[in-house]
Amino acid sequence: MARLTTLPEPMHSHLADLPCPTFDTRPWVTGPPLSRRRVAIISTAGLHRREDRPFEGMTGDYRVIPRTCTAKDLVMTHISTNFDRTGFVQDWNVVFPLDRLHELAAGQTIGSVAQFHYSFMGAADPGAMEQAAGRLAGLLKGDAVDAALLVPV
Amino acid sequence: MGALGHYLEAEGIPTTQISLIREHTETIQPPRALWVPFALGRPLGRPNDPAFQTRVIQAALALLETEKGPVLADFPDEAPDGSEPAEAEMDLPACPVSFARPDGQKTETEQLLEAFRQELADCRSWYDMAAEQRGFSSVAYFTPDASFQVFHDFLLDKPIPLDDNIASTALALRLAAQDLKAAYFESVMVRPDITLPDDTAFNRWFWQKTAAGEVLRAVRDKCRAADDAALKLNGDLLLVPMDQASA
Structure with a gap:
């Protein structure tokens, strides 16, 4: 499990000592009921289409994953060796729950599934993701997304 | 996040x-x-x-x-059984790497690569079967044979072929290592002689019992000794997990 206090060394110290950004503001955006929301997944698992470029370095860039993507189309090139990948090998939904999202839309729990989803590579410096996040917000608005589900790895 | x-x-x-x-x-x-x-x-x-x-x-x-x-x-609940680490040893066949063979013509690296080649031959049928059953493989860029060639060439000081997507030796080594681990896990998924291991048991087996794990440690050590910064980063952080670094 990922309770920091129970992780063995050296992982415990590595994660405990990671610098985390803090913010002076508390942005808060409301929206319609969940059953009318259009949802996009934003992953930091270093995922991308098989034919896309692998993740490399800490530049904070992202890859685009279309709604029509299936398990066989998606690969993971996150640079870290320190998390479990065997779950993803068995079932992509344990990292990127697009099948679950389609089911929730079919059951009208959510309004719809966004046309495009996105993945960063989470080992990048959060500050390096800030500019990319600004561009990403424009893409999400263009897709009428009013709920972003952020999924770490 | x-x-x-x-x-x-x-x-x-x-x-x-x-x-x-x-x-x-x-x-x-x-x-x-x-x-x-x-x-x-x-x-x-x-x-x-x-x-x-x-x-x-x-x-x-x-x-x-x-x-x-x-x-x-x-979230109120732990994950159901299967996602928590198990302490039991994984009951998988090991492919012991012996440097005591009376073959004076081969270096230790060549003997290690030969053990790796033999281990891959055993793994390959199961890997192919897993891909056939599922209709795809999680391997992204390097098939097991291609991974072997990358590590073989690097350890024997031969150039590694690169392309637009994989434009550096450091990136090729990292992706080949990730793909090799995925291929070994996929091969384990379909074997009839074992229960599917959890991540902890799989990693212990891969890093401590297989020739593949030993080859990756040799690649790690060579990367650490390189002048190239990207290769050094590979050696220090990106090839062997922290909890297996000293095993």
């Missing part, structure tokens, strides 16, 4: 997120977060358990309807 939630919300996009490290989320304070007590790498809890995954995703999405924040909620 929490910073990304902050950035997107500030740009007008409502966000909710899953948190794997509660302490990080407490510091960053993104608008909405659901902490889950699952293994790193398994934010939805358990593979091939759609009902459980749906409960997790619904709990995270429900935070979008809270009235004020930031809000950090806790």
